Amino acid sequence: MEAAVDAGAxxxxxxxxxxxxxxxxxxxIVREATxxxxxxxxxxxxxxxxxxxxxxxxxxxVDAGILERRPYREDGERERxxxxxxxxxxxxxxxxxxxxxxxxxxxxxxxGPAALYADRDSGTPLRLAFVDADGVERDTAEVAxxxxxxxxxxx
Amino acid sequence: MEAAVDAGAxxxxxxxxxxxxxxxxxxxIVREATxxxxxxxxxxxxxxxxxxxxxxxxxxxVDAGILERRPYREDGERERxxxxxxxxxxxxxxxxxxxxxxxxxxxxxxxGPAALYADRDSGTPLRLAFVDADGVERDTAEVAxxxxxxxxxxx
DNA sequence: TCACCTGAGTTGGATTAACCAAGTTAGCAT
DNA sequence: ATGCTAACTTGGTTAATCCAACTCAGGTGA
Numbered sequence: 001m002e003a004a005v006d007a008g009a010x011x012x013x014x015x016x017x018x019x020x021x022x023x024x025x026x027x028x029i030v031r032e033a034t035x036x037x038x039x040x041x042x043x044x045x046x047x048x049x050x051x052x053x054x055x056x057x058x059x060x061x062v063d064a065g066i067l068e069r070r071p072y073r074e075d076g077e078r079e080r081x082x083x084x085x086x087x088x089x090x091x092x093x094x095x096x097x098x099x100x101x102x103x104x105x106x107x108x109x110x111x112g113p114a115a116l117y118a119d120r121d122s123g124t125p126l127r128l129a130f131v132d133a134d135g136v137e138r139d140t141a142e143v144a145x146x147x148x149x150x151x152x153x154x155x
Numbered sequence: 156m157e158a159a160v161d162a163g164a165x166x167x168x169x170x171x172x173x174x175x176x177x178x179x180x181x182x183x184i185v186r187e188a189t190x191x192x193x194x195x196x197x198x199x200x201x202x203x204x205x206x207x208x209x210x211x212x213x214x215x216x217v218d219a220g221i222l223e224r225r226p227y228r229e230d231g232e233r234e235r236x237x238x239x240x241x242x243x244x245x246x247x248x249x250x251x252x253x254x255x256x257x258x259x260x261x262x263x264x265x266x267g268p269a270a271l272y273a274d275r276d277s278g279t280p281l282r283l284a285f286v287d288a289d290g291v292e293r294d295t296a297e298v299a300x301x302x303x304x305x306x307x308x309x310x
Numbered sequence: 311t312c313a314c315c316t317g318a319g320t321t322g323g324a325t326t327a328a329c330c331a332a333g334t335t336a337g338c339a340t
Numbered sequence: 341a342t343g344c345t346a347a348c349t350t351g352g353t354t355a356a357t358c359c360a361a362c363t364c365a366g367g368t369g370a
Contacts, residue, residue, distance in 0.1 A: 008201075010264055011264055013256075013257075014251055014254045014270075015183065016258040016262040017254040020262070022179065023356090024177065024356085027173060027177070034300050035300065039318090041316095041317060047163075049358095051320085052321085052358085052359095054319090055318085055319060074316095074317095076367070076368070077315095078317090080316095080318065080365095080366095091295065093298055094249075094257070094285070094295060095250070095257060096300075097298075098250040099172040099173070099176075100168045101249065102168075102246055103168030103170075103172035106243045106246065107172065109166055112304035112305040113303035113304065114166045114167050114305040115168075115301070116301050116302070117299070118299055120297050120298065120299040121297070124287050125287075125288065126285040126287055126298055128249055128285055129249075129283070129284065130249070130281040130282065131281065131286065133280065135284065137290035137292075142274055143281055145189050145190060145272060146270070146272070147270065148267060148268035148271040149266070150264060150268050150269040151269045180328095194347090195346070195348075196346060196347075205330065206330090206347085206348065206349085210349085229345095231339065232337085232339095232345070232346080234336095235345095235346065236347085
């Protein structure tokens with residue numbers, strides 16, 4: 001799986017996102033990172049991912065600017081590095097929220113949502129929605145996909 | 156890549172979504188479907204995906220209720236089947252929009268966005284955002300991830 | 311000084327998935 | 341009956357993932 005796809009990545013921003021996020025484990029690592037996990041062993045234990053694959057994915061996420069290495073030291077231990085989300089990584093929250101909402105709706109578990117999104121300060125529950133330029137919500141069913149400036153000229 | 160992951164799929168809705176969307180090509184096939192492509196040969200030509208893999212992915216997307224098979228007939232041809240988005244498939248639009256927005260922001264091409272989202276009737280441009288219960292937009296930077304009812308009890 | 315501990319990785323070999331070119335199939339047309 | 345088309349299969353190669361075992365760096369305690 002070279003990166004994740006060629007598929008018009010030059011022009012398609014979804015394909016470009018998938019180049020870095022589309023490989024197995026990548027998005028789950030980001031999900032774990034949003035839960036505050038930072039260390040190799042934590043990712044490994046939580047996800048059950050093979051260590052060589054984890055090494056590769058963490059490296060790619062760092063290269064893509066989604067995670068960054070930060071030195072840490074537990075007392076009595078030598079200095080090691082952990083992985084923390086960058087701004088670009090935190091900007092993936094809508095991707096995770098969208099996946100989460102879809103999974104809850106169309107592939108429900110018996111448990112209810114494991115993660116919810118809320119205002120950092122007030123705790124008010126938040127959800128993802130399409131909004132217009134004024135920030136007013138629109139129903140997803142009313143949304144159409146249209147060609148943007150970067151679309152390939154019609155043949 | 157068995158499905159896409161075990162990684163707590165039972166409780167994590169992101170993992171459950173990735174079971175069906177996390178394999179190579181799956182999300183790109185859905186993207187093509189939102190652009191109105193429906194046929195095996197179209198997906199194949201657009202994406203450059205191997206035919207055996209495409210067969211597998213289309214089958215899984217149908218099984219997951221994201222696409223459905225619909226018979227069609229070109230005149231002078233025999234009846235064949237094409238693949239169209241279901242409601243569950245159209246409900247993936249936020250996932251695509253989120254990926255798209257992130258890719259445009261953090262992995263820009265020289266071309267600008269290939270796809271935009273707009274009100275179906277008025278053509279007003281729309282974007283994805285977090286909103287509160289009243290449909291009022293909140294800045295993504297203010298959003299926190301919190302444990303929901305389906306979260307695993309703390310150890 | 312030196313054996314020992316910890317956590318982040320490597321390494322080698324087996325399994326599974328993706329790739330590719332070539333072939334198959336069903337039904338309509340000539 | 342022969343050819344055509346578009347949706348697939350098949351067989352063999354290449355690449356990615358998995359897994360268990362091992363390395364490595366540096367700090368500890370004896």
